[in-house]
Amino acid sequence: MFGSEKNKKITIVFLNAILRSTGRSTIKEVEFANQEVGGEYKDDKQSRLDIVVKTQSNELINIEVQLSDEHDMIKRTLYYWSRLYNSQLEKGKGYNTLAPTITINICNFTLFEKSEYYHSTFHLYEDSTMQRIDAMDDVLEVHFIEMNKFLNMWHRNELNALDDILVRWLLLLGMVDVRKTKVYNQIYKELEELAMKDENLLKAFSAWEELSRSKENIQAYESRLKYILDEEGKLDDVKYKAEKKGRKEGREEGKQEGLEQGLEQGLEKGLEQGKQERDEEFVRNLLKMNFEMDVIHKATGLSVDQIERIKEKLDSE
Incomplete structure (x- = not known):
């Protein structure tokens, strides 16, 4: 307008x-x-x-x-x-x-x-x-x-x-x-x-x-809105799945480590390892959906070099 x-x-x-x-x-x-x-x-x-x-x-x-x-x-x-x-x-x-x-x-x-x-x-x-x-x-x-x-x-x-x-x-x-x-x-x-x-x-x-x-204006408007909502939804879904997986793996690692060092230390280490794996899984999913590097960087906080290494590993599989 x-x-x-x-x-x-x-x-x-x-x-x-x-x-x-x-x-x-x-x-x-x-x-x-x-x-x-x-x-x-x-x-x-x-x-x-x-x-x-x-x-x-x-x-x-x-x-x-x-x-x-x-x-x-x-x-x-x-x-x-x-x-x-x-x-x-x-x-x-x-x-x-x-x-x-x-x-x-x-x-x-x-x-x-x-x-x-x-x-x-x-x-x-x-x-x-x-x-x-x-x-x-x-x-x-x-x-x-x-x-x-x-x-x-x-x-x-x-x-x-x-x-x-x-x-x-x-x-x-x-x-x-x-x-x-x-x-x-x-x-x-x-x-x-x-x-x-x-x-x-x-x-x-x-x-x-x-x-x-104008039907053309309405279709263009709805198409643009759908794109925005879909992008937001995909990012939210990937984050949720990665966080859920990270919590589960963190708990498992924590239980094993807790046999030797105590539950608290084990949970901390397990959560950290789970976070790293979660971050990598998150990036892998975004790469598979063809998100651009700068979008992945903003969504995860990982450096471009870290994302490139994960991409190389994914490409070699």
């Missing part, structure tokens, strides 16, 4: 609702930019960004929507930001031509456990004085919006959709929870009333209804 030329005005209103918290100038016009970054060299990582726009002031803004917590959100964000920032510098141009680059992350999970507020914004600051670097004031800006915190605040009546335009747009995004096959009717009714007074919100409703009538 936000990434199409047809709904450009909706995208601009949504961006202004987010960026006004940092005092940036109002966006009046955008053009949708190339969503591919990286890949300059043979082995370079290619990344596809969700939505990238360039404003009338040449600011680059990347909007990312993340449904699953892969425990790499901060590093992923900095990587995307750096790629987008670097993509501006063409041969023969000076560093002074680099324009501000902004990343907006909308997350369907908790990222900052110690903060209760749903909208966090980051810049570069000096540690002791908390002074922002003047040269970077308008260059680096990163937003995180945690939808679960937002919805919790709304259910506690701590947010006012009538006076806060960002609240309206986030309610629109949070109105449907497909994982729970649930539509929040209370949110729908409130937005329906507000749309009678908010022209842009009404256009968003119309765009959503139009998208929802």
Whole structure:
């Protein structure tokens, strides 16, 4: 809905609702930019960004929507930001031509456990004085919006959709929870009333209804959602089986060792050996399912070298 030329005005209103918290100038016009970054060299990582726009002031803004917590959100964000920032510098141009680059992350999970507020914004600051670097004031800006915190605040009546335009747009995004096959009717009714007074919100409703009538859009959406849920499910299943096997082997090793050194020491050693075997079995299962190395690394915490050794052993069998 936000990434199409047809709904450009909706995208601009949504961006202004987010960026006004940092005092940036109002966006009046955008053009949708190339969503591919990286890949300059043979082995370079290619990344596809969700939505990238360039404003009338040449600011680059990347909007990312993340449904699953892969425990790499901060590093992923900095990587995307750096790629987008670097993509501006063409041969023969000076560093002074680099324009501000902004990343907006909308997350369907908790990222900052110690903060209760749903909208966090980051810049570069000096540690002791908390002074922002003047040269970077308008260059680096990163937003995180945690939808679960937002919805919790709304259910506690701590947010006012009538006076806060960002609240309206986030309610629109949070109105449907497909994982729970649930539509929040209370949110729908409130937005329906507000749309009678908010022209842009009404256009968003119309765009959503139009998208929802397309069988092609529905199939693409459901296919993407199924892929995400399947990937999460496979990882959970493999972890559960590996942990179950590790506990069983740990108990057996513990019992045998306990005859000589005592049950407590035996259990500790058995659990450690079981953990190593569990980790190897976990990796073997992921390799058999053709998971990529970086995914296995994130899921297990093992180094790439350790994973490579297990892969070599598996290939030789």
